[in-house]
Amino acid sequence: MNYSSEAYDKAEKLLASYRRTANDKILSRTEEIYKKIPEIKDIDEKIRAIGVDVSRLSLKCGISPDDAYLRLSTDISILEKKKEHLLEENGYPHDYVTNVHHCPVCKDTGYVNDTTCNCMVKLLSSIDSGLPSYHRFADFHLDVYSAEHSERYGCSPREHMKNVLAYCKSYVTKFPDNVANILMYGSAGLGKTFLCDCIRTELVDRGFTVVYKSAYDLFELVSKNKFNYKINLNSEIETLYTCDLLIMDDLGTEFLTEYTVSSLFDIVNSRMNAGKPMIVNANLSPKDMEKRYSDRIISRLLTFKLLLFFGADIRTASLL
Secondary structure: OOOOHHHHHHHHHHHHHHHHHHHHHHHHHHHHHHHHOHHHHHHHHHHHHHHHHHHHHHHHHOOOHHHHHHHHHHHHHHHHHHHHHHHHHOOOOOOOOOOOOOOOOOOOOOEEOOEEOHHHHHHHHHHOOOOOOOOOHHHOOHHHOOOOOEOOOOEOHHHHHHHHHHHHHHHHHHOOOOOOOEEEEEOOOOOHHHHHHHHHHHHHHOOOOEEEEEHHHHHHHHHHHHHOOOOOOHHHHHHHHHOOEEEEEEEOOOOOOHHHHHHHHHHHHHHHHHOOOEEEEEOOOHHHHHHHOOHHHHHHHOOOEEEEEOOOOOOOOOOO
16 A cells, blocks of 8 residues: 655654654663662673674684674573573563563564564554544643533533543553443534544554544545545555554544445444444434434444533634
8 A cells, every 4th residue: 555755754753753762761771670680780791792702703703793693692692591580580571671662573663674564554554544633632631621510411521521531541551452442422522533633643652553534534435445436445445444443533424325324334343343443423412323324333333432522612722
């Protein structure tokens, strides 16, 4: 699949930030281990000394550095094993210092032997998935919601959204284990898309594939694939079924046809059967959805975790 140059730029920036974070962790953890287990510092110094010996042996004997390394690799292996044993003996994982990257395969470079790493493909797919921005939970401000008590709902919009926000944060923390499908619903301008954006950003940072599309764009894509508009969309269609998380924004805005209804059922049903979670948000209430969609779609959507959004439109608030 071809990705935009903008997607590559964003992916490279994300990977660079991952590498900086990894380097910081290595330095911090190394300092911690040296203080708690001084023997490991001695081992590292011996390993570095062998590295110098490799260079000397290569120059002195006229052999390649790789061959020189092979001659001394047994000594290095013994020291590494001793280091791992000391770490485990003191309650640390054997790879505590080195296991710090988002992707242990490519070490957050995006490539393995000049081949694009799977983590890079996931990043590109997520970045090119259609979501317009990169908000985080820290950008979500509860004080834009009214603190006035609602008799209808038994709490204020602010109190309610505090619980919704906590659920979304927990969802990201647990992902992909034991997470539900989510149906966010309520009037327009209450933060549904914003929270979906936050979830997407956090999960992409962790290397998951997240595809976000408006219902309108999603079914336009599906329709183009059906009628074969002289473009190959098969791989893009496939991601709707295989990505780690599918977010469908503004359900109900799509042009309703027998084909879109059938496609909606197929996507929802296939992902549920495969154990692939999805988040759907809509300005429609469940009752409105019942009038619009077939019983077999509704029966599945209503098994989702229902997150109600209520209150006054907060889109004009300066903080959100």
